[in-house]
Amino acid sequence: MKITKIITHHLSHSLEHPFESASMRFLSREHLLVEIHCDNGLVGWGECLGNRLVNDALIKSMTPHLIGENALDIEPIWLKLYNVFRDQGQRGATINAISGIDIALWDLAGKYHQCPTYQLLGGAFRKKIPVYATGGFRMVGEDRIDSLLKEVSEYKTQGFNAVKIKIGFGVALDIESIKAVRNCLGSDIELMIDANHGYDAIDAARVANAVSDCNILWFEEPVTPESLSSYHRLRQTQPIPLAGGETWHTRWGINEALKQQTVDILQPDVCGVGGLSEARKILTLCDIHGVRCVPHVWGTGVALAAALHFHAVIPPNPPSYGNTPDSPRFEYDQTHNPFRQSIIRQPLTLNEGYLTVPSGHGLGIEIVREELSRYAPNS
Template sequence: MKITQIITHHLTHTLEKPFESASMRFTSRDHLLLEIHCDNGLIGWGECLGNRIVNDAFIKAMTPLLIGKNALDIEPIWLMLYNTFRDQGQRGATINAISGIDIALWDLAGKFHQCPTYQLMGGAFRTRIPAYATGGFRIIGEDRIESLLNEVSGYKVQGFEAVKIKIGFGVALDVASIKAVRQCLGNDIELMIDANHGYDHIDAARVANQVADCNILWFEEPVVPEALSSYNKLRTTQPIPLAGGETWHSRWGINEALKQNTVDILQPDVCGVGGLSEARKILTLCDIYGVRCVPHVWGTSIALAASLHFHAIIPPSPPSPGTGSPRFEFDQTHNPFRSSIVTTPFELDNGYLTVPNGHGLGIEILRDEIAKFAPQQ
């Protein structure tokens, strides 16, 4: 099964209501998809986390190395690409591009063997995944707390049993926002906070200590990802479990972070950590270092599908009957690509998402929808 062609697809959609995290302003939703064609007619789909233009440049640079390769040689292809482009970066766009390619190869492998990708990766511990709502960004031009409460009230009505909100907009405002959300949700719904590395460790500790009575499940990306020592300090200066890792790409980047005792919960993203191949290796690191794996998810239906297959193979830890599944991050911000580009969109069912059971990733792409969101030339 030889690779004959790689095609990239840029998707963009201008937002009517721009929003922001502590580190980024979103005026549009932008994603990069890719498809790998083989000489037997099979096509595999992948997606890259991060800047679509930069990722596209790396994929185009990698493409000549892939043409003619056996698409089932997933591990040899991964290492060949990493070794070739190592000097251009061991994280960031290099690994984002490899991630998208790797996901497409696993999609192809499942289609070739006529089984779900998770089956090829060792089998599923679960095929129904409890989801949590990611939202709570700051809507530009609206009152922060009022708009936040309107939003999270909707998640409660939809049946979400866990909600994650964005912080990093100033200590006083964040503390007031968190307390208001906890009061709105009540005590039965889990609450997580994500600073998108908007603080140093001093202010992050101030926030955490002031909301310690709000029963926060985790405090995500409190500081910049490079500040491993700050993560370590925060584990001793405040009581909330720390989470992070969506930009600690590859086994090497994550191993160094875990060696320095940075987090209680690791959040690799299959579209950025190195694809499904690398994500599976990182499960071993989680086991060795004794941290929970609760993956980061952000993207289109392709990212959702690949992430659901990864969730399926995460082993229960500890391996006892009372150990539950990690919750699936289900982004609720406006994103037409989340549902429109596939024939069967992912929908919440009593708080759960179902892992696709078709061949490969188990999704069917609507090319007309992809074309609709192509950037205007």
């Protein structure tokens, strides 16, 4: 099954209501898909995390190294690309590009063997994944507290029993926001906070200690991802479990972070960590270092499907014999993205707080090409 062609698809949509995290402003939704063709007619799909233009340039540079390769040689292809491009970066865009290619190859492998990708990854511990709502960004031009409470009230009405909000907009404002949200949600709904590395260790600890009575499930990306020592110090100076890892890449980068005892909860993203191949290896590191794996998810239906297959194979730790294995919650982005689900034929819909892992061949999704054309930039 030889690779004959690689196509990238740019997706873009300008937002009528821009929003902000602590580290960036979102004026549009921007994503890049990878389509790999083989000589037997099979086609596989992947997605890259991060800047679509940079990812596209790297994938085009990688394409000559892929044409003619056997698409089932997933591990050799991964290592070949990493070795050739490691001098351009052992993290970031280089790994984002490899991730999209790797996911497409796993999709192809499932289609070739006529089984779901999770089966090839070792088998599913679970096929229904509980979700949490990701939102709570700062809406541009709106009052922070008012718009935030209106949004989380809607999540409560919709039946979500776990919500993550964004912080990193100033110590006093964040403390007020977190306390207001907890009061709005009540005590039964889980609450997580994500600073998108908007603080240093001193102010992150100030926020965490001030809201320690709000029953926060985790404090995500409190400081910059490069500052491993700050993560380690924060675990000693505040009581909330720390989470991070969406911008740590490959087994080597994540192993170093875990060796330095930075987090209680690791959040690799299959579209950025190195694809499903690398994500599977990182599960072993989680076992060795004794941290939970609760993956980060951000993207289109392709990213959602790939992440669901990864969630399916995360082993319960400790094992729970005789019961349904516990599952890490699935990050279910609630921000506006009109093509998130429209580009796949059968949307991944929420059912009583759960998403079902696709059971078709490969990732189990079918792409709607008309939607790719509709949301192509300048279309």
